[in-house]
Structures are given as C-alpha cells and as structure tokens.
Amino acid sequence: MSSSGKLIQFCNCTILRDSQIIQEDLWVRDAKIINPEPVFYDEKLEADVKIDCKNKLIAPGFIDLQINGGFGYDFSTPKGDVVTCVDMVAKGILAHGVTSFCPTVITSSPKQYHEIVPKIKIKNGSKHGAGVLGIHVEGPFINKEKRGAHPVQHIKTLENGIKEIKNTYGSLDNIRLITIAPELDPKGDVIEELVRSGVTVSLGHSACNLSDGERSVRHGATFITHLFNAMLPFHHRDPGLVGLLTSQKLPKNKSIFYGIIADGIHTHTAALRIAYHSNPKGLVLVTDAMSAMGLQPGIYNIGDQEVEVTNTCAVLTGTQTLSGSIATMDSCIRFLLESVGCSLVNALECATLHPAQVMGITEMKGTLDFGTDADFVMLDQDLQVQDTYIGGECVWSKADQACRNY
Numbered sequence: 369m370s371s372s373g374k375l376i377q378f379c380n381c382t383i384l385r386d387s388q389i390i391q392e393d394l395w396v397r398d399a400k401i402i403n404p405e406p407v408f409y410d411e412k413l414e415a416d417v418k419i420d421c422k423n424k425l426i427a428p429g430f431i432d433l434q435i436n437g438g439f440g441y442d443f444s445t446p447k448g449d450v451v452t453c454v455d456m457v458a459k460g461i462l463a464h465g466v467t468s469f470c471p472t473v474i475t476s477s478p479k480q481y482h483e484i485v486p487k488i489k490i491k492n493g494s495k496h497g498a499g500v501l502g503i504h505v506e507g508p509f510i511n512k513e514k515r516g517a518h519p520v521q522h523i524k525t526l527e528n529g530i531k532e533i534k535n536t537y538g539s540l541d542n543i544r545l546i547t548i549a550p551e552l553d554p555k556g557d558v559i560e561e562l563v564r565s566g567v568t569v570s571l572g573h574s575a576c577n578l579s580d581g582e583r584s585v586r587h588g589a590t591f592i593t594h595l596f597n598a599m600l601p602f603h604h605r606d607p608g609l610v611g612l613l614t615s616q617k618l619p620k621n622k623s624i625f626y627g628i629i630a631d632g633i634h635t636h637t638a639a640l641r642i643a644y645h646s647n648p649k650g651l652v653l654v655t656d657a658m659s660a661m662g663l664q665p666g667i668y669n670i671g672d673q674e675v676e677v678t679n680t681c682a683v684l685t686g687t688q689t690l691s692g693s694i695a696t697m698d699s700c701i702r703f704l705l706e707s708v709g710c711s712l713v714n715a716l717e718c719a720t721l722h723p724a725q726v727m728g729i730t731e732m733k734g735t736l737d738f739g740t741d742a743d744f745v746m747l748d749q750d751l752q753v754q755d756t757y758i759g760g761e762c763v764w765s766k767a768d769q770a771c772r773n774y
Contacts, residue, residue, distance in 0.1 A: 373397070374397065374417055375396075375416045376395070376396045376415060376416065376417045377394075377404075377415035377417070378396070378419050378421050379393045379421065380420050380422060381393070381421035381423065381746075382425050382426070383425070383427075384426070384427045384428065384713060384717075385736045385737070386737075387713055387721075389425065394426055394736065394744070395407070395415075396760035397760075398760075400739060400742055400760075401736055401738055401739065401740050402739075403738040424746040424747060424748060425746070425748075425749075426736070426745070427465075427736075427745055427747060428721070428735055428744055428745075429465065429467025429720070429733070429743035429744055429745055429757070430464070430465045430466045430698070430701075430719040431466070431467070431469065431501070431719065431723040431724060431733060431734060432461070432466050432469040432654060432697050432723075433470045433501075433504060433545060433591075433726060433727070434470065434504055434506070434593070434627055434654035435470070435655050435656070435657045436472045436473075436656065436659070436670055437453065437457055437657065437659040438460055438461065438657050438658070438659060438661035439457060440456075441456050442659040442669055443457075443472060443484070444484070445672060450483075450488060451487050451488070454471050455496065457469075458493070458497025458498045458499075459496060459497040459498075460662055461497075462498060462758075462763050462764035463756070463764050463766075464698045464753060465698050465745035465747075465753040466498050467745070467756065468493060468499045468501050468733055469499075469500065470500075470501050470502055470503065470504040470544065470545055471504070472506050473503060473504070474517075475518035475523055476507070476519075478536050478537075478538070481505070481536060481537045482538040485503060485538055485541075485543065486539060486541070486542065488503050488542050489542060490502050490542060490544070492758075492759070493758040493759070493763070494758060494763065495758070497763075498758070499743075501544055501729070502543060502544025503543045504543075504544070504545040504547070505537060505545070506518075506547040506573070506593065507523065507547065508522050509523075509524055509525070509536075509546075509549065509552050510523060510547065510548070510552075510572070510573030510574070510598075511551065511574050511576075513575050514549070514573045514575050514598045515573060516573065516690070517670060517673050517675070517684050517689055517690070517691035517692070518573065519672045522672075525552055526553050526558050529557055529558055529561075530557070533562070540562075540565055540567060544566070545567065545568045545570060546562060546567055546568070546569055547570045547571070548569060548571065548572075549572070549573055549574035550571050550580040550589070551574060551576045551580050553587075554580075556583055556584060556586070557587075559587040560587050562588070563587075563589075568726060569584070569588060569590065570589065570590075570591035570593045571584055571585075571591070571592050571593065571612075572592060573598045574598075574608075575599070575600055576600070577600075577606045577608060578607055578608055578612070581615075582612065582615055582617045582618060585612065585618050586622075590622070590623070590624065590726060591624075591625045591626065591627065591652070591726050592609055592612060593627055594628070594629050594656055595610065595628055595643055596610065596628075596634075596639055596643075597629065597634055597690070610643075612626075613643060613650065623650060623725070624647070624650055625650045625722060625725065626643065627656075628640065628651055628652065628653060628654065629655065629656045629693050629695065629700070630653055630701075630703045630704045630707070631695035631700060632707075633680060633690065633693065634693060637708075640704070640707050640708060648710065648714060650722070651704075651718045651722060652726060653704060654723075655697055655700060657694060657695060657696070658691065658692030658693065660682055660694050661695070662694075663677075665679055667685065668682070670682075670692050675691045677694060681694070682694055697719055698751065698752070698753050700719070701718070702750075702751050712751075720735070721734045741758075742759055742760035743758050743759065744757050752766075
C-alpha cells in the first residue's frame with residue numbers, strides 16, 4: 369500500500385537525532401521526516417497510521433561508500449548485466465540496514481569501465497533495494513607497490529592529467545567518488561578538477577608521505593580509502609596518510625574523513641582504537657565487501673582476481689593478500705562499539721552521519737532531521753536489524769523473513 373500523503377507516526381521508540389538518543393516519536397509524510405508541531409497546531413491533524421515500534425531504536429539508514437559486491441555478484445566483472453548485479457546487491461543489503469551505497473569498481477581496463485560506468489545509474493532506494501549514491505571507482509590511478517588485490521596490468525598514471533581520467537572512465541556522469549594515490553598528482557590539478565566536477569576524492573593505495581597527503585587535502589581531497597590498508601605503515605618520523613588524522617597543516621575549515629573496515633581482520637582492534645581516539649568525527653565505516661558476502665566459504669572473484677574465502681576472510685588465491693571483506697555494515701557497527709568502547713551514538717554516526725558528510729548529502733541522508741528522506745532502520749537492544757525503511761516504507765522486515773523461512 370502506498371504511503372503517499374499519509375501522516376505516519378512511529379511511536380513507542382527511541383530515536384537518534386542531534387547526536388542524542390531520545391524518547392520521541394518519529395513522524396513521516398510523503399517520504400520525508402517531518403516536524404509534528406505544525407501538524408498539531410496549524411493543520412490540526414492526527415496520524416493516519418500509527419506504528420508501534422515496540423521499544424526499538426530508530427537510527428538513520430546506513431550508508432556504505434565502499435562495497436565491491438555481495439551475494440555472488442561482483443560489480444567489476446559482472447556475470448551478465450551489471451544492472452542486475454547492482455540490483456541484487458541493493459536488495460540483499462537491506463537486511464543489514466543499508467539504505468544507500470556506492471557500488472565500487474576496482475582497477476579495471478578502460479574497456480570494462482566504458483561498459484560498466486554508464487549503466488550504474490544514481491537512483492533513490494525503494495522496496496526493490498538500497499539507493500545508489502554514485503559509483504566509487506577505486507583505481508586504476510594508484511601506486512603499483514600498494515595495489516593490494518588490484519590487477520597490476522590495468523594500473524595507470526596521471527601523465528595526461530584530467531584527460532587520462534576521462535579517457536579511462538569514458539564519463540564521470542555516474543561517478544561520485546574516486547580513489548587516487550596522491551603521489552600521482554603532485555600539483556593537485558587533477559584533484560581540483562574532479563572536485564569542481566562534483567566528485568569526492570579519496571586518497572589511498574598509496575606510498576605517499578604525510579606532506580603529499582596534506583597537499584592533496586589542500587587541493588580538495590576529503591577522504592582516505594580503508595585507513596591502514598594499502599598504504600605505508602605508520603612511522604613516527606613520517607606517519608604517511610595516517611598522519612592526516614591529526615595534521616595541523618590542513619585548512620582550518622577542512623575535515624578529513626577516513627574509511628575503516630571494522631571486521632577484526634583488516635584492522636587490529638588496537639589500531640582501530642588509535643584511529644578512533646585520534647579523530648572520532650572522521651571515522652566512516654565501510655564494508656569493502658566482495659561477492660562472497662552473505663554466502664558460504666569457497667572460490668569467488670573480485671575484478672579479474674580469484675579469491676579464496678574462508679569463514680573469516682577473503683584472500684587472493686594462493687596468497688595471504690586480503691581481497692575485500694565478507695563483512696556486513698551492521699556487524700561492523702557492533703564490532704566498532706565493542707572494540708573501541710565508544711558511545712552507541714558515535715558508533716551509529718560512523719555509518720550514517722559521517723558518510724553522508726563525506727558525500728555532501730546531509731540535507732537528504734544520514735540523519736533523522738526534519739525534511740530529510742525517511743530512510744531509517746529499526747534496531748533491537750543488541751543492534752540487530754529488525755526493520756529497514758526507505759521513504760517511510762518498510763522494505764525489509766526480520767519478522768516477515770522469519771515467516772517466509774518457516
């Protein structure tokens with residue numbers, strides 16, 4: 369049943385708003401979260417529908433800025449139509465509270481980019497799946513020495529500047545996030561041009577020093593791709609990209625955000641605590657999930673690479689090189705909360721507010737502020753996802769799933 373025009377009141381709940389968890393009802397109309405006061409005092413209306421949340425916590429829908437695939441589908445080497453791949457993953461991640469995401473395409477050939485990029489369209493979420501914020505292209509403009517699981521034969525330089533970017537991808541129309549190694553753009557010209565084009569620039573897969581990273585941030589970069597992974601290890605005389613978390617040489621009005629794969633595999637809990645306590649407002653949880661997420665151990669693919677998946681991690685076959693993760697966003701939130709000892713609010717904002725800030729979409733996503741999209745998740749006291757809503761409509765429910773499985 370369509371909820372268009374209906375005034376919906378979610379009651380008997382707590383909600384995350386303004387960095388606090390408060391006892392308050394949530395009101396929705398026309399797919400937006402609304403302020404109930406004008407409804408009471410000016411319109412003099414009561415709710416058309418009241419939903420008893422049974423003491424659940426309502427948080428903004430989770431946002432994943434780096435996900436390579438899942439449930440048997442890989443965005444970089446889609447078997448069949450890439451649109452189907454994106455749609456199937458978008459549907460599957462609803463069960464984990466994700467309402468918006470950036471399908472991530474790793475280092476690939478120009479031919480692959482030209483085939484894939486035009487087809488992954490930016491779109492709002494619905495009962496059919498989480499919304500697509502735009503593509504995250506992680507490569508090919510990275511350092512070969514820090515390529516991780518990326519195929520070396522497709523890695524490129526920025527010798528021809530922004531022209532190289534456009535020729536490689538074919539178009540920037542559906543791309544909203546690009547990972548670049550700072551040392552490939554020593555003048556910062558490419559980063560500046562990308563930011564002017566509305567693309568968020570992330571720094572990663574790099575052997576750069578701290579000065580290189582600071583320069584890139586001054587030219588417009590705002591994000592770090594999976595901190596600690598595929599970069600120089602922290603060194604006390606030159607901390608590299610990790611040093612950006614506490615650098616005093618960044619523009620005063622500039623915030624640096626950094627992705628963390630909080631799965632207990634990619635980042636040691638001690639390193640996770642160091643990063644969080646150094647810069648808690650910048651931490652962004654990402655899954656970096658690959659096609660095996662949600663499936664049984666076995667042999668899978670990420671891009672052109674074969675990956676062996678166990679119960680705990682994914683590595684390039686025959687090596688110990690990590691190749692994406694099999695983590696889900698809700699599990700990352702729980703792991704962060706347990707490992708760091710932060711507040712529940714802070715843990716949730718690392719998957720909601722912070723990624724929305726990275727993408728510059730806080731007026732629509734990442735909060736439960738009045739006027740934002742009614743994309744939210746209902747959680748029990750153990751932070752297990754119970755219900756996922758997009759545009760005020762329930763698009764996944766654990767209760768319904770249990771009934772189907774019965």
